[in-house]
Structures are given as structure tokens and as C-alpha cells.
Amino acid sequence: MTNSTPATAPTPGRATASGPAADVVVEARGLGVSYAGHEAVRGVDLTVRRGELFALLGTNGAGKTTTLEVLEGHRRPTRGTVRVLGGDPADRRTVRRRVGTMLQDSGLAPELTVRESVRLAGALSGRRDDADRLVGLVGLAARAGTRVAQLSGGERRRVDFAMAVWGTPELVFLDEPTTGLDPAARDDLWAAVATLREDGVTFVLTTHYLEEAERHADRIALMHDGTIRREGTVAELSGDRGSTLSFVPPVPLDELPLPVARTENDLVVVETTDLQGDLGTLTAWAASRGVPLDRLATGTRGLDEVFRELSQEAPRR
Amino acid sequence: MYAIAAAEIRMLFRNRTVALSALVVPVAFAAVFIVLDAYGSTGALASVVVVTIMAMGTYVTATTTLAARRQALWLKRLRGGTVTDAGVLAGLVGPVAAVTLLQLAVVLTVLAVRDAPAQAGLVVVALLATEAMFVGLALATSAVTSSGEHAQYTTLPLFFAALGASVWFQLTGVDEWIWVKRVLPGGSTAELVQGAWDGGDLSAAPALVGISLAWAVVGAVAGLRAFRWEPRH
Helix, strand or coil: CCCCCCCCCCCCCCCCCCCHHHHEEEEEEEEEEEECCEEEEEEEEEEEECCCEEEEEECCCCCHHHHHHHHHCCCCCCEEEEEECCECCCCCCCCHHHEEEECCCCCCCCCCEHHHHHHHHHHHHCCCCCHHHHHHHCCCHHHCCCEHHHCCHHHHHHHHHHHHCCCCCCEEEEECCCCCCCHHHHHHHHHHHHHHHHCCCEEEEECCCHHHHHHHCCEEEEEECCEEEEEECHHHHHCCCCEEEEECCCCCHHHCCCCCCEEECCEEEEEECCHHHHHHHHHHHHHHHCCCCCCCEEEECCHHHHHHHHHHCCCCC | CHHHHHHHHHHHHHCHHHHHHHHHHHHHHHHHHHHHCCCCCHHHHHHHHHHHHHHHHHHHHHHHHHHHHHHCCHHHHHHCCCCCHHHHHHHHHHHHHHHHHHHHHHHHHHHHHHCCCCCHHHHHHHHHHHHHHHHHHHHHHHHCCCCCCCHHHHCHHHHHHHHHHHHHHHHHCCCCCHHHHHHCCCHHHHHHHHHHHHCCCCCCHHHHHHHHHHHHHHHHHHHHHHCCCCCCC
């Protein structure tokens, strides 16, 4: 993908109201969704402000996809209220034309070409743009005339993204946008997101890649068992949780100089609140024993730690 | 809606299987009936041809299209924009219905050259009412059809009922079980098209049109109530 902003890029329509209320793009209060006897979402409150990238994360089955479907207008809540750009998210005439959506698993028509697919999405969006500009934005200019059936999974996700950002909407929902993309393509997508953010576009993101949320999100909400359990910036959520040391153990675990918190594949992970001290202890021990510390690395205990704690929490009834 | 219809037409011609079943097979069946010429009057032949082409071209194809688009999550995508649900459905089914009417225009013109209809206007009314009926029935059938492949089975009962009703009428006329024949999908069409083409007693024409339209409403109401825009998980 390219991340240059063409001179002909259209300006998204903007709400003309001023003041704090105009800054709120998405607002949900007491949101609840039940189906088939199961309460998937239980009393969710969330607010997304204009221009920010808000990430909605959660443990498996937490209800984040259901919540997102309500915000996108694809599902009605059982209780509570939700407003998107000041209106009903299911309002196709006024709200939807200001919103772009990249669904997690929406289909593409295999017989249509890349350009035709993007152009069709544009016709459905109510916004104006140029299909070739967007196809170029996602790095598929050479495949514009290729039928979707011949695209790889990652290429199809790129088409999804192009369709979602057609006409530079005010608000874009990205549901697992980088699933199936290789690292270079992921970087390109995030570069395109950054360019759109410079235009003032607001993003609501769900992703299983925690590092993406940590790198790009202004605020994060963590869901578990149908409710939001934590919300804040990355720094607020991670807090002072210390650091980690990881390496391939050269000796049996009980002979190591530091306690092992867990293993990850062939690595052991040591948790520490004194990184410098413990790193010195470990390296001095290895030198004295004449053993290597292959793949030695340090890290911070961030969102993944918060996730682990979250998954242990009891349901709130 | 028009963008959806244009995309559907492209997809129709690019998918060989669908193009074959929607474009070639109905006309081939009609050609067989015409060649065999087993129904005596041109009106009788026209009535069987109309029901056959519409049952295959509109009913089966529309059912298959809606089910396949749902399974592929294409309906979900179309519904995510600014087009209303009615607009999405019209965009999907409209091209199918239009192609069927075009096929019938060609075939019935061939028959009209042989023997012109006594009341061409009433034949057109019959076509439109029958088209509405099969669109409504396709909507209802697609609601209980999980995929394009599944449509091969779910459309069989109504397809054979329609075809059977039209042939039954041709074989036994208005003398036996007339209201049963009229109420079956296709039966009222057969009687109306033949009567309008060959000339004769058309006192039942309003009722015959009404029956087709009633089926259209029943199908549409039942279909919209049960219709799913995404596959059942």
C-alpha cells in the first residue's frame, strides 16, 4: 500500500455543531444484547471521541464483536441506548453515509474485479471517491482488473479496507483489519490509517494483535464476559507491571538463578520489577557457568498481562 | 439499487453455471415444448412455456441467488451501506426477473408470428402477475434455503407443482377440479394465458390475476418474516 495523500482526496463531511457534544462520535449507555437465551453483552458503557482511535479488545466470547455489530447498526440492542454521529447507527440515510465499516467476515463477490468491488461499495456508501485511487492506496493497482476469486486472503482484506474508507468517512469501524495480512501489508494498512487520522477520521478497532492496539490506540476498552472491565490509555491500563526476561534455558529450570514465571514454546520467561539487577544476576551466572543465553530478550509486562488477569476474573452477575 | 443490479448482471454472465441455468435451460425447455407441439392450440403451448420459463428462470434462479449471496456474506455487505433492505432485494432479484421477461418476449414473439394472441394486453398482465408470484415465492423459499446448492432441493416442490398445474390444466381443461387447478401456483397462469391467447370465456380473468397476486403477497410476507441476511450460526 502507499500512504501518500492524493491532492484529489475528498474531504469528509463534518458535523457543523461545536462544543463537547460534537466531539462524541459514538456513545453507548447500558448496552445489552441477548439472543438464543444468552446475554452476550451486559450493560456496556462506552464513548468514542472525534479523531481518536479507540480499540475494543476482549477475551474470547467477551461480546466485543456483538457490541461492534450494534455500533455498526447490524444488530439491535436488547436494552440500552447507542448513538453514532448523533443518530441511530441503523439509519442508512443519514448516519451510514458518514460511516465506513470493515467487517471481520463480510463476503466479496468472486466474479467481480477489485475495481468493480470497490466501486460498488462506493455506490452503496453515498459518498464520492475514485476507485482507482483507493485500489492504489491499498497496493492493488496492478490487480485492479483481477477477479476477487483469484485474490489471496490478504489481498481480499485489502479490498475490504479500500471499500471501508471510500470517500473518507468521518468514522470507520475496523473489525480485525490485519487478519491474514503479512507484516509488510500490516504496516502499509496502519500507514494508511495514520494518513486518514490526519484528515480527522475517527476509528473504532477490534483486534487480537495486542501490540497493534498498544501501538496505535489512543484509548482501549477491555471486555470480558459481556462487560467492559478496564478502560483507559495503554499507560493507564498497563500500569507499573514490571518487565520480563526471556531466553532459551541452558540448564534444567530448577538450576536457574531466577524463578521462572512461565514457558513459551522453547523460551522461559522471568518476571521482574528490577530489570537491571536481575539481568545482571542472570548474565553473571551464565558467564560463571560458561553457558549461553540464546535468544535473550527483555520486554514489558503490558496488555497481555492485563488480559491474563482478566480471563481469570469471575463473572459479574 | 441500480449498482447492485448492474453487479448482479455482471455476475450472472460471468458464472457459467448460473448463466446456463438462468439463460439457456429455460429457453431450451421451451424450445422442446414448441418443437413437440403436443398441446394443440398456440395458447396452450404458450401457457406451458410461460410457466416453465418463469418457474426456472425467475423462481429457481432468484431462490438460488438469494441463498448463495447470503451464504457468501454478500447480503451482509450490501446491507451495510445506505441502500434499504427493499432496495437490496430489488437489486438482487430485479435482473433475474428482467432476464426472464426478456426470454419470454423472444419466445412468445416466435409463437405470435405463428398465431397472434387474441388479447395481447391480457397476456402481458398475466406475465407480470405471474412474475410477481414467482418473485414472492422465491423470497419465501430462500428463507428456508441455506445455500445455492440447497436451492436445488428446496425449489423442487413448488417448481413441480407449478409445472404440474399448468400441464394438468392443459390435459383436463376447466371441467375437473377447476378451483384446485386455479389455486395451485401456475394453474391460474395457464388458464389465463391460454384464454387470452386463443380467445374464449375470460370472465374469470380478474380472479385468475388475483390468485397470482395473492401468491405473490403470501410469499413476500412469509419470506420477509423468515428471511435471514446472514447464515445461521
